[in-house]
Amino acid sequence: SKYQHDFEARFRIPHITDVLPDAVSYPSPFCLKMRTPVSPDFAKGYPSDEEWHGYINNNDRVLLKVIRYSSPTSAGAECIDPDCTWVEQWVHRAGPREKIYFKPEDVKAAIVTCGGLCPGLNDVIRQIVITLEIYGVKKIVGIPFGYRGFSDSSLSEMPLSRKVVQNIHLSGGSLLGVSRGGPTVSDIVDRKRNQYALCSGGNGTHAGANAIHEECGRRRLKVAVVGVPKTIDNDILLMDKTFGFDTAVEEAQRAINSAYIEAHSAYHGIGIVKLMGRSSGFIAMQAALASGQIDICLIPEVPFNLHGPHGVLSHLKYLLERKGSAVVCVAEGAGQDLLQKTNATDASGNIVLGDIGVHIQQETKKFFKGIGFPVDVKYIDPTYMIRACRANASDGILCTVLGQNAVHGAFAGYSGITVGICNTHYAYFPIPEVISQPKVVDPNSRMWHRCLTSTGQPDFI
Ligand code: ATP
Numbered sequence: 001s002k003y004q005h006d007f008e009a010r011f012r013i014p015h016i017t018d019v020l021p022d023a024v025s026y027p028s029p030f031c032l033k034m035r036t037p038v039s040p041d042f043a044k045g046y047p048s049d050e051e052w053h054g055y056i057n058n059n060d061r062v063l064l065k066v067i068r069y070s071s072p073t074s075a076g077a078e079c080i081d082p083d084c085t086w087v088e089q090w091v092h093r094a095g096p097r098e099k100i101y102f103k104p105e106d107v108k109a110a111i112v113t114c115g116g117l118c119p120g121l122n123d124v125i126r127q128i129v130i131t132l133e134i135y136g137v138k139k140i141v142g143i144p145f146g147y148r149g150f151s152d153s154s155l156s157e158m159p160l161s162r163k164v165v166q167n168i169h170l171s172g173g174s175l176l177g178v179s180r181g182g183p184t185v186s187d188i189v190d191r192k193r194n195q196y197a198l199c200s201g202g203n204g205t206h207a208g209a210n211a212i213h214e215e216c217g218r219r220r221l222k223v224a225v226v227g228v229p230k231t232i233d234n235d236i237l238l239m240d241k242t243f244g245f246d247t248a249v250e251e252a253q254r255a256i257n258s259a260y261i262e263a264h265s266a267y268h269g270i271g272i273v274k275l276m277g278r279s280s281g282f283i284a285m286q287a288a289l290a291s292g293q294i295d296i297c298l299i300p301e302v303p304f305n306l307h308g309p310h311g312v313l314s315h316l317k318y319l320l321e322r323k324g325s326a327v328v329c330v331a332e333g334a335g336q337d338l339l340q341k342t343n344a345t346d347a348s349g350n351i352v353l354g355d356i357g358v359h360i361q362q363e364t365k366k367f368f369k370g371i372g373f374p375v376d377v378k379y380i381d382p383t384y385m386i387r388a389c390r391a392n393a394s395d396g397i398l399c400t401v402l403g404q405n406a407v408h409g410a411f412a413g414y415s416g417i418t419v420g421i422c423n424t425h426y427a428y429f430p431i432p433e434v435i436s437q438p439k440v441v442d443p444n445s446r447m448w449h450r451c452l453t454s455t456g457q458p459d460f461i
């Protein structure tokens, strides 16, 4: 159908040969040792040993949607082709290609990390360096402190090798440092001729990476720009999850447990935990589901009132009367309509949010004081403790595979792409498609309703 056709066109990933049709390709030095199939039955229908090289073909695809809607009006179906209830959407499979578009010995690779911290950044840097070395790249550098490091002459590039990065994943943070703001795209491109860049960052970094990719295309430079999405909020479209999210949920549970113990041990105790989530409540929702200790979960996607008979505060009173204590978790972007609007922005142009956690804490104290009901309110904001954590095992694996595939994508000649996991497979996505808007919790989704069932909270409207 036309819809299918448009989808294919949108999800085509840009290749070096789009701007340099005469770009030469080389055989990949990346060695893959595939095991010979063990059972003859398994081998039936498979290529012979000689053909069994394990490289990914450029036409290999990963299925994006695997849902059969029983009717075009089913929940979630409105976004698809009204004529078809079987959705077939595919993206490009990530992995090593047999032909590469850069001669490894000529390559200068630059790695940059921007935005805020996220567990797993060091794991990604480490794996990119190791994979580059396996390809035979000799010049690998880290750009210090985000995009700023491209222009600030007081900051010098950091030479990277397996030896330098061997143990960096054992601690959180970023070996290279991060920053917001920085030079213009044109300045960056002036500085990084004949390199290819691997960026790890959030929506801002990806917007920047895509702009750099487009500028390199305009100047017909043979540069590949590849992103690895770094967003602790898990707010990137189409991806199962992004690195750091799993670790964040795990750490958030610790904060929630402390708030629960404090609240439970106090007379009429109320614990309030503020979690990350600027526009998406995934961390708050998952942490509430995982901990089982949350009575009220507030996220940006679902509006709520604090005051009034159906507000959060009167539900808190009900909880205190019924069971003596209560625990609230609130995502940082929730309830922004309840706060005074400021037009302040940070160095990268992101709007500075009002502090909803502190606001709820203050309003709670005021409300109970006003009705002469004694309460003991404890407020916990674990944000920076969570962001600085080292990645857990599952994020460590995710980062390793993303880092490897970022390098494979660049060598395959793709640029302006980002790598992610989709229906448990690793895939390449065109950057504009995944950052066109943040992925958010659907208030009509099964998962949000599972969360409401577990907290037992009503609607606060
Ligand atoms: P986080 O999720 O931690 O916010 P982020 O990557 O979104 O990560 P930002 O500080 O918003 O972090 O952006 C990172 C870098 O990208 C900054 O140096 C910023 O100047 C640059 N940047 C943001 N948007 C653009 C854009 N549209 N074009 C070029 N550069 C951009």
Ligand code: MG
Residues within 6 Å of the ligand: 115, 202, 203, 204, 350
């Ligand atoms: Mg951002």
